[in-house]
Amino acid sequence: METSEIRRRFLQYFEDRGHTVVPSAPLPASDPNLLFVPAGMVPFVPYFVGQQTPPFPRATSVQKCVRTLDIEEVGKTTRHGTFFQMNGNFSFGDYFKDQAVQYAWDLVTKPQSEGGYGFDESVLYASVYYEDDEAIDIWKRVAGLPDDRIVRLGMKDNFWSMGVPGPCGPCSEILIDRGPEFGAERDWEAGDRYLEFWNLVFMQNIRGEGPGKEGYPILGELPKKNIDTGLGLERVAYLLQGVDNMYEIDEVYPVIEKASELSGRKYGADPIDDVRFRVVADHVRSALMIIGDGVTPGNEQRGYVLRRLLRRAVRSMRLLGYEDPSLVELLPTSLEQMKKSYPELEADFGRISQIAYAEEEAFRRTLTAGTSIFDLAVKNVQSQGAAQLAGAQAFQLHDTYGFPIDLTVEMAAEQGLRVDTEGFKTLMTEQRERAKADARAKKAGHADTSGYRELREKGVTEFTGYQELSTDSQVRGLLRDGVVASAAEQGETVEVVLEKTPFYAESGGQIADEGLIVADGAKLQVLDVQRPVKGLIVHKVKVLEGVVQPGLDVHAQVDHEWRVSACQAHSGTHVIHAALRQVLGPNALQSGSYNKPGYLRLDFAWSSALDQATRSEIEEVANLAVRQDLPVSAQYMTLPEAREWGALALFGETYDEQVRVVEIGGPWSRELCGGTHVKHSSQVGALTVTSESSVGAGVRRLEAFVGMEALHHLGKERALVRLLSESLKARPEELPARIADLSERLRAAEKELEKVRAGQVLAAAAELASKPKDVFGVAYVGHRAPDGVNGGDLRKLALDVRGRMPADRPAVVAVLSVNDGKPAVVVALNDTAREWGLKAGDLVRIAAEQLGGRGGGKDDVAQGGGTDAAGVDGALAAVEHAIGQSVTG
Template sequence: METSEIRRRFLQYFEDRGHTVVPSAPLPSPDPNLLFNVAGMAQFVPYFVGQQTPPYSRATSVQKCVRTLDIDEVGKTTRHGTFFQMNGNFSFGDYFKEKAIEYAWDLVTRPQSDGGYGFDESVLYASVYYEDDEAIALWKRIAGLPDDRIVRLGMKDNFWSMGIPGPCGPCSEILIDRGPEFGADRDWEAGDRYLEFWNLVFMQNIRGEGGGKEGYPILGELPKKNIDTGLGLERVSYLLQGVDNMYEIDEIYPVIEKASELSGRKYGVEHVDDVRFRVVADHVRSALMLIGDGVTPGNEQGGYVLRRLLRRAIRSMRLLGYEDPSLVELLPVSLEQMKKSYPELQPDFGRISQVAYAEEDAFRRTLTAGTSIFDVAVKETKSEGGAQLAGAKAFQLHDTYGFPIDLTVEMAAEQGLQVDTEGFRTLMKEQRERAKADARAKKAGHADTSGYRELREKGVTEFTGYQELATDSQVRGLLKEGAIASAAEPGETVEVVLEKTPFYAESGGQIADEGLIVADGVKLKVLDVQKPVKGLIVHRVEVLEGVLQPGLDVHAEVDHEWRVSACQAHSGTHVVHAALRQVLGPNALQSGSYNKPGYLRLDFAWTSALDQATRSEIEEVANLAVRQDLPVSAQYMTLPEAREWGALALFGETYDEQVRVVEIGGPWSRELCGGTHVKHSSQVGALTVTGESSVGAGVRRIEAFVGMEALHYLGRERALVRLLSENLKARPEELPAKVADLAERLRVAEKELERVRAAQVLEAAAALAANPKDVFGVQYVGHRAPDGVNGGDLRKLALDVRGRMPADKPAVIAVLSVNDGKPGVVIALNDTAREWRLKAGDLVRVAAEKLGGRGGGKDDVAQGGGTDPAGADDALATVEHTIGQLVTG
């Protein structure tokens, strides 16, 4: 039975029994503590904990899930996977244990011809919480299970909670006995013999504080009892499809088959290869589903997980021996299987594939650059007599070039080295701690927020900056290093909380205002403004004059020119966003922004670079909107009202129920935004796009200047044009043709120079062939060509010399040159030399090692290179010495 059919039958069964079919929530989790949804109940949590009233009493779903904790274990065993699907049926105060057990047993054992799964009842068991006599009695009555097929387990195994005080309850599982080949009889915890595939949670209690899976107090019973069940779709698939594990089911195994075909290696022969095949199959499917739900590769959070999955899949294909781009071959195979359950993937595959293929292209370039750094590190380690690559070097490869640590370990092993993985992990931990500390320092000023919360309890800071730039206020409190302080003197930098303030706190991509806070004999320079806790605005200030104390009456005033330019930049960001969507279409949605006085940048979802004509069109649409003097207004409404009105809620932002909608020109631009803006679009002033670039697969960045900064930028451009005109003695409109002509003439000259240089190199062939060195009967030519000879010309020279050598004597030709600071070597052998069992590939590796690099090729011609020009002469001498050893040994 196909996985899609197992899924369909589950939903149909419960829909026929009064359950509302609820679509899967997207993979990215709205929970700030989670990257992705990891359980079938995820979208129903607000109903279970009483935060919201469910719109139905019964529901069923198949939830897409991604588990990230075990990525490194994927493939090593057949248990670990990243993407999985959880079938569930849910009751919110409706039916309870009896119906849940009845439904589960009926669907599992009902004949396939009657819409069920057709499991053999004789091999099924039930596990229960050891004190749940009610569930035991129900299993006996409904399923007819005898005592020896009902297993009592403790709180650790058969009691569920969310890990925090709140709803909890006993569990009951359906297990299948897979036979003695999978483990010992009655061994419930070890091996794969008794496999649990459906978990029924009877949510009936309330738990108290306590850590771990057991030992916390049960405080009482819930007023309404709920049901949450989870049937592992992949597990049921491999049980019904007669295969041993999830990697062999219909949704996954075709990718393994394709990877085997591409690599020429077989699955099921060697464990090391099997691990790589499973990594490829799991990660390709996971990436397909993540990109389908809007995740794009990046360096943070969910984007980093996706990038890691894609790169591990690509790396595994390379380790299987497939060097060409692989996702273009594998992703469509996964699509063919997954679209049976998720048909929306098919029309979106153009975007999905662009994102994935762009990431593979970027990683292939990364591998090229990082491999050079790796080669140097290996050479340094070996030259110092070391046997272990330093953790700092492994960290550099990871941090700068995106090398997964296991890739570095694999490459090092090929060079006979180990890696200081402990040192690597230490540096990774330090980096994470620095990042967390930086974030805390930026947003909260101190890790301990108790001081801020104490001041917040005195009331919300009133923000007056939408209406005015100057406000009379009072100092509510001040903090030093996050702690409440009683005073601050000149020269100190402290944090100040006012009763009300006109200073905008950094948020929504807009940086904080600058200005002054003054009182009698006191003067403060505002350096930064943040919201460390909700409702509290905190000013970081430098005390310039006087003694600052709580209770002081002050006058807070924002720098007028700063705010004007900041408003121009933020409104300009909205204008550019609307122009992007008008030119490129609604999919060009903003995914991040940053604006400061006179400057803006905007990240948006797009998979290819914008040509000059498109950039010009976006700039023109934006400036037309500025010229039209469109009204800019802000309104408050509920979040549902804003969405119904068509306001854009941007990726990565969180919103309260009551939101502020900024509108420019009516429906042309409507966005949820708390920033400061101009009153009319004409006040944005000149707007000029200065650049467009990639910031990750599927994400582009556009940058622009506005207002006076735009005019200054255009002035610099005009001065540059004037200078070029004077130097090239051409009018501005003639410059493109003039520059193009100069470039073409330069190209022709360089080509001719290259031809002359190649001819000079090849002129040496006759003299070299006439004067070989005899090395135990082998005619050896070791020649260092002039610097600047490229690999192609070296190869021509080696082959030319070989062609001039006597065919009846063994001949080895080694030619070497240093080009752009990097040495390259080519070795050619004639047929007689190969009959003497000499191989060009073996000799070039010896030479390349002296050059700090590597090489390879066929037995007759091989090529290599490195990073150490100082080893050039030594490389030729080593080849000669090696020939002697091979011939005489």
């Protein structure tokens, strides 16, 4: 049975039994403490903990999940993977244990011809929490399981909680006996023979403070008992498909087959290669799904995880012996399997593949540059007689060149060296701690959201800003440093929650509103507005006058000019996006945006820079849309209706079932958006694109000014053109030709100057060659050339001097120069000097050490440099001393 069919049957079974089918949430988690959704129940947490009222009594979903803690273990075992799918059915105070067990057992054992999975009942077992006699009775009654096929396990294995105070409860799992070839009879700990594939959580208790897994106190029972189940889709797939593990199921194994075809190596022939094949298969599929949900490669958080996955896949293919670009072959193979369950991947594959292929190309360049640095580091270690590459060098390769540590370890082992992995780990830990401290310092808010949740329990904040810019309201609560406060006085900066507000909270790329909140005797300046938890709008304010406290009646007033300009910028972003797609095609999809009054930037999927003609065309299409005075409207509908209607969603955003669709000119621009907008496109005003640049592999960024800011920008450019016209005595239309002519003349003059300077340098060759210094029989020329001589001319000088010296006597030439504050050195030897045992590479390294740098080359000529210009004289003396030591031995 194909994985997509297993998925379909699950959803159909529970939909037929009154469950609302809930689409998978995007992989990027909305919880600020998570990078990705790690479990099927995560999107339903607000319902389980009572933060929100569930819109349905029972639900079912197949949730996309990513777990990243064990990336290094992927492939080494057949149990570890990054992307997986969790089937779940959920009850919010509706049915409980008895019904949950009945549903699970029925679906698992019902014949496949009747829509079930058809598992043989004789090999199925149930595990229960050891004190849960109720569950044992249910398994006996519903499934007819005898005592010897029901196993009691402790809190660590069969009692669920989120690891913090809150809902918890006993679990019950369905296990399958895979046979004696997978382990000993009744060995419940090994996890291979008695494989758990469906976990039923009976959420009925409240836990207190304590360790995450066991040993915490149970404080009592929940007022409403809930059901949360998780069926591992990949596990069921390999059980029903008769294969041994998740890497061999229909959604994964074709990538291994393709990798085997490309590399010429066979899966199953070599354990080391098998690890690499599994890494490729897992990471390619994971990257496909993560990019599909809007993440792009980067150096932080989700982007960094994605970058690691892509680079580990590419690296593994290279270690399998395939040197050519591989994702162009592997990613479409994964798409063919995954589109059966996620058809949106095929529609979006142009964008997905563009990002992935660009990242591989960037990594291939990185490998080339990083390998050169690695080779140099290895030579230095070997020249010192050491056997270990320092942790700092491994960290530099990782941090600067993107080398995974295991790649560095493997390459070092090929050279007979170890790597100080402990030192590397220490530096990585320090970097992570700095990153965490930086994240805490940013505006993302407090990691502890308990204060916000306490105020959220009093009700949602009503947003009135679509209809009005001022609202009479009341203070619902205050927070100081994330903690609920009773009052705030003049001069303090605190957070204020109102019952309703016209202030737009920053989201969807639109910056928050500014304005005032006033009351009798009090005035608050609104500095920022955020939504730290769903349904709650929080105003960061400075108390300008008086005292503010809960219950105070207030008047909230958004700054009118600020909002008008913000609307121009946000609608302008939609216009630019539509213009992009019109000019470049449907693959130029927005992957992020930011707009504030007068300014917008838009990131979009594209692999190459836009030329000036294309930029001008995009700008013209956008301004024509503004001139056409297109109507702007917003409508509410369900998410499936919006998708069917062709509305574009911002990747990575999480949407409710009811979404807001903003149209500009009907289907020309139709996007899911919660932001504020103008009423007609003409109100956007002028749009002028100011820059276009790269912000990552396969992602470009457009920046533009809007409205009055655009006119101000154009005015400055006009003034600049006028100034240049006056200075160059040319009309504006003649400026490009005049500037090109001046540039050409300047380049010609620089070339002539270079020739003169080179001639002067080389003119000294004859005199230098005629007056060498005798160093124990070696003719030595040590010369400091004038400052500004480049490396090429320095090399010419050294070779010219060497060529003028007698061939029958050993000769060494060392010449140095300082260019832009950085010294460079070239050492050249004739054949006789090399017969005496001298080597240019050794001598140039000695000189470069005095210059605070490094060098290398062949035995007859070598070049180096450094950063310490004060060491030039010492470098020449060091070369002379080394010659003497070498020949006197």
